[in-house]
Amino acid sequence: MLSRRLSDAPQADGGAAPSPVAPDPDAERPAPAVADRAPIVIPIVAGAGSRAGAAVGQLLAASPPPAETPSAQASTPVDAVLAALAPLAALWWLLALRDVDLREIGDLGIIGVLPIAAVPALAVLAAGFALATVRGRAWVSYVYVVALVVALYGVLVPIEEVPWYNVSWRHAGVADTIARTGEVDPRIDAYFNWPGFFTALAATASFAGVSPLVLASWAPVVLNLLLLPPLAVIASRTTEDPRVVPLALWTFALTNWVAQDYLSPQAIAFVLYLVVLAVLLAWFGTHGPVRRPATARVAAAAVVLGSAAAVVASHQLTPSAVLLTTAGLVAFRLTTMRTLPLIVGIAAIGWLVVVAVPYLAGNIDDLRAQLGNFSENIRSSLGDRVGGSSGHEAVVRSRLLFTGAVWGAALAAAIVRLRAGRRVGALAVLGAAPFALPVLQPYGGEILLRVYLFTLPAVVVLIASGLLAAGGASDARRARLALVVLATTTVLLPSVVFVRGGNARQWLFTRDEAAAVDRLYDHAAPGSVLLASSPNLPWQHRRYADLEHLVLVRQERQRGMALADDVASLLVSRGKGAPGYVVVTRGTLVYDELFGVDDTWGSARDLGAALDRSPRFRRVLTSRDATVWRLWRRQ
Amino acid sequence: VEAAVTAPDRRPALAALALTAVAALLATAPPSAGRTASVVLFVLLGPGLGLVGGVRVRDGWERLTLVIGASLAFDLVVTVALVYAGAWSVTAIAMVLGGTAAGGAAVQLGAARRRRARE
Numbered sequence: 002m003l004s005r006r007l008s009d010a011p012q013a014d015g016g017a018a019p020s021p022v023a024p025d026p027d028a029e030r031p032a033p034a035v036a037d038r039a040p041i042v043i044p045i046v047a048g049a050g051s052r053a054g055a056a057v058g059q060l061l062a063a064s065p066p067p068a069e070t071p072s073a074q075a076s077t078p079v080d081a082v083l084a085a086l087a088p089l090a091a092l093w094w095l096l097a098l099r100d101v102d103l104r105e106i107g108d109l110g111i112i113g114v115l116p117i118a119a120v121p122a123l124a125v126l127a128a129g130f131a132l133a134t135v136r137g138r139a140w141v142s143y144v145y146v147v148a149l150v151v152a153l154y155g156v157l158v159p160i161e162e163v164p165w166y167n168v169s170w171r172h173a174g175v176a177d178t179i180a181r182t183g184e185v186d187p188r189i190d191a192y193f194n195w196p197g198f199f200t201a202l203a204a205t206a207s208f209a210g211v212s213p214l215v216l217a218s219w220a221p222v223v224l225n226l227l228l229l230p231p232l233a234v235i236a237s238r239t240t241e242d243p244r245v246v247p248l249a250l251w252t253f254a255l256t257n258w259v260a261q262d263y264l265s266p267q268a269i270a271f272v273l274y275l276v277v278l279a280v281l282l283a284w285f286g287t288h289g290p291v292r293r294p295a296t297a298r299v300a301a302a303a304v305v306l307g308s309a310a311a312v313v314a315s316h317q318l319t320p321s322a323v324l325l326t327t328a329g330l331v332a333f334r335l336t337t338m339r340t341l342p343l344i345v346g347i348a349a350i351g352w353l354v355v356v357a358v359p360y361l362a363g364n365i366d367d368l369r370a371q372l373g374n375f376s377e378n379i380r381s382s383l384g385d386r387v388g389g390s391s392g393h394e395a396v397v398r399s400r401l402l403f404t405g406a407v408w409g410a411a412l413a414a415a416i417v418r419l420r421a422g423r424r425v426g427a428l429a430v431l432g433a434a435p436f437a438l439p440v441l442q443p444y445g446g447e448i449l450l451r452v453y454l455f456t457l458p459a460v461v462v463l464i465a466s467g468l469l470a471a472g473g474a475s476d477a478r479r480a481r482l483a484l485v486v487l488a489t490t491t492v493l494l495p496s497v498v499f500v501r502g503g504n505a506r507q508w509l510f511t512r513d514e515a516a517a518v519d520r521l522y523d524h525a526a527p528g529s530v531l532l533a534s535s536p537n538l539p540w541q542h543r544r545y546a547d548l549e550h551l552v553l554v555r556q557e558r559q560r561g562m563a564l565a566d567d568v569a570s571l572l573v574s575r576g577k578g579a580p581g582y583v584v585v586t587r588g589t590l591v592y593d594e595l596f597g598v599d600d601t602w603g604s605a606r607d608l609g610a611a612l613d614r615s616p617r618f619r620r621v622l623t624s625r626d627a628t629v630w631r632l633w634r635r636q
Numbered sequence: 637v638e639a640a641v642t643a644p645d646r647r648p649a650l651a652a653l654a655l656t657a658v659a660a661l662l663a664t665a666p667p668s669a670g671r672t673a674s675v676v677l678f679v680l681l682g683p684g685l686g687l688v689g690g691v692r693v694r695d696g697w698e699r700l701t702l703v704i705g706a707s708l709a710f711d712l713v714v715t716v717a718l719v720y721a722g723a724w725s726v727t728a729i730a731m732v733l734g735g736t737a738a739g740g741a742a743v744q745l746g747a748a749r750r751r752r753a754r755e
Contacts (some may be wrong), residue, residue: 183724200715200724201679201708207726208676210667216676227680227708230700237697246697269708276705283698300691304702307709314716320669356720 048099075415076138084141086129094152096120097161103509108392108595111502112495123494126152130251131487134244135479142247143405146229149254151218154221154262156502163215163515167537167588169264173214174545177200180213182546187359189546196355197315213264214542220264224272225254231275236462238282239427248465248486255493256407256464257457258400258501259450267451270319273308277323277341279628280305281330282427285338299568305341313348318444320349323453325437331429371442378443389596396503403500404453411460414467421470425463432459507588507595510539514586517627521582522548528579530572534605537592550576553602564602565615572632581632583618585609646748648689649714649741655682656737683733685712686740690747710736720737 039086097119107113109424125151133141159166164170179185185196192199206213229250236249251595262268284301293301312319329335330343353361363369371378387397411432418425435455439448468489474481481631518540525531525548532541532551541550572581587603598604612618612630622629659678662671686709695697714732718724 078679179719181726183719184722185719196719197712197716200719201711204711204715204726204729205675205679208663208679208730211672215672223676223680227704230697230704233697234695234701237695273705273708276701276708279698279701280705283701296694297691297693300688300706301702304688304705304709307713308705311712315712378657410656479733612747 013631028260028549042464049346051314059272062617076140078134080133080138080141083129083133083136083138084144086125087145090122090125090129090152091148091152093125094119095159097122097488098156103160103162103505104159106506108390108506110394110396110499110505111130111501112158112499113370115498120221122152127487127490127494130490131483132248132472132487134248135483137244139243139405142251145248146247146254147226149231149251150225153254153501154225155219156498157505157509158218158222160505161218162507162512164214165538166217166263167508167510167539167541169217169220170214170539171541171545171635172199172202172264172266173212173217174541174543175199176206176213177543179203180207186546187357191317192266194307194360195266195315195317195352197311198269201269202264217264220268221260221262222498224262224268225257227272228253228275231272231279232458232461234283235275235431235458236281236465238279238286238288239424239459239462240466241423242466245462245465249298249462249467251490252461252464252468252493253457255490255497256403257454258403258497259454260501260504260570261450261454266316267319270312270316271454273312274319274323274326274455276308277305277312278326278330278458280308280339280432281327281338285336286427287335287337288424288427302338304346304501305338309341309345310348310551313352315346318438318451320345320352321438321441322435322451324349325434326431326455329434330427333426333430335427335430354611368442373440374443375440378439378441378448390594393503395593396500399496399502400503404449404494407460407464408453408456408550410467410595411456411463414463414470417467418463423466426500428463430459432463439604442525468555504595506591507537510586513624513626514588515539517586517622517624517629518584520622521584521629525582528576530576530579531584532568532572532582533584533586533589534597534608535589535592537588542583551575554609557576565611566616568612569615569617569632569635573635576632582621583608583612583630583632585628587626644751645692646745648685648699649744649748651735652682652685652689652741654687654735660734663664678737679707679711679733680704681707682737683740686737686744689740690744 007314067198097116100116100118101114104260104500105114126145130142130145130149131147172192176199177198178189179196179199185200187194202213202216206216209215232250232253233246236246237243260483261271280301284298285305309320309323312323324342324345327336327338327345331339331342370557386403388394415428415432433456435452438444438455442448443449468485469482472485474479518538521531522544525544527547528549528582530551532553533540534553536552555567568583572583576580585605585608593604593606598607602608609628609630614621617632617634618630619633620628621631655674655678658674659682662668662674665671679701684703684705687706687710688702689699691699692701693702711733715729718729719731
């Protein structure tokens, strides 16, 4: 088989103000952060008696203890200045990145083109958060978390010429199709068998009067901000020290490298996954039960069930993660909502056999073969992804190292908690259950990425708890805590910029590429077949269903003219008389350079050369970053 | 055992009404970053504020978690239900989501008023 239908692929696919969200002086768990109860002086720093030492001590110190001063919880001007620095640093970072030319991005991604002027912004964020942590001002810490999310997850916005990532373009096309037709045809592809996210995206874009694609650029920022509340609830309900919460959120922003937060079903499903877990632990947990009004419990149960239903209707894999994790919580008697796993299981299977029938019919053999094939499913996620150019291989190996280090740190922190006699039950379940996912399927070679993502809530809480243990809880050790937090951030911040942004060269497209594809869409007759050498181009954002989009696979061994003839035959057979086009863009060339070419038909460049020599094709569009050929002679 | 009950808080209801009003006012304006931002904020928070904003929870993170979960779940379930029912209509969806946010807010404000009158 010379081609596959692109969309048939699996989805590759504290202090003064207790909370910035709803300041409430009568907080439910009023225990102040340890730092809030600390004396002003920090002996380890201020002990030297020097002016500099005293100044640093003043900066690190929190307000006097509440027992002595009723206004101990009041913010000081220092807190306000510290908080104001965070958004300024994020803005500075984003402005500095405006000077980056996406064409200069190499195989190492963002880190290779990072302007020197941007680096101080990260230093301000790192130092500011460390100070906020030891001063015990949770609300200041939360300001830093939000600023970090904006800076890290909005990093591509100042650089991109058009919305990033080809899969976002494809997802926009699915939503566009639903908005235009008002229908969901499950025969089109897998997306139309789990359309929940796409119907909501279609409605949102229609309300705004824009293409769904417009929502893609800032999606990672918005989606990561949505993750913070449920993550904060999980952190507060699984640990004893309230300082863990902001530190866990900070760690999350520094370790969520897997980039599953683009405009996608899995991103929204992950938010709902965290909502389910957070509400289970807070409203239906068995540890430290909170007396809630019956109406509140009914509302919380409705949110859990509604979220689970939305997940089932939106994504293939996430219901399995919900099922596994909630079953673990039930098995270890950590939740009173014992029927939830059963409900989720029945709903997921019911959806598969009643609604997603076309998908099931076309993939049942593959699904059956993959079920239980743990080692093969892991191998496809691991070994098969290491390769490509030396730069890209360095990025992939660094990701594996980063992932292993994060999991290792969480495991070490869990051991420390156990030795200290602290509970780890819910965290252990949340961290371990996702490792069963590879038993089900390889998920297009992405299952380990997803396992990492689903373990991250427990992992970041454990690491945050471990950092506080390493920093020491005593008032005399605040400087040590500041150093621990600062050192950790100093290691993780550039690391996550590197491993997360390592694919930036692939993700970013030029205006010229997008304009070429749009011109093709403006002229192609309905039913036309469009073929590219790889999926890496800004297409499918419109005319998703009335044009056929194909990608060459590496099974064809022909080269040169023979390759051109094979491509022509493919276009004729798939087009059934409709025009056929071949598209080579800068993005497809970059894809070959990053991921490598093999000994079959060669590269996008080879394909273009073959089409130029073939009498059966003619160039119909040539621009700086794109070339389009039309099949001219069908025989 | 902790007590999680708080006095009625009108802020969620007022926020729901504000989000709904701004999104509705901008609905007929030309597409712009402001209109897009108001719509996204409404979709992410509006229905949830209307549905569960009245749930009395002291912890801000817990309240926000309920609101976000309720909003996203409601958005997704309503749009999926309408498309499978063959009743896809942007106006109908807007009416359901807006009506839920504004209607829920009105119920919350009424309940808060009655409670204050009793006290």
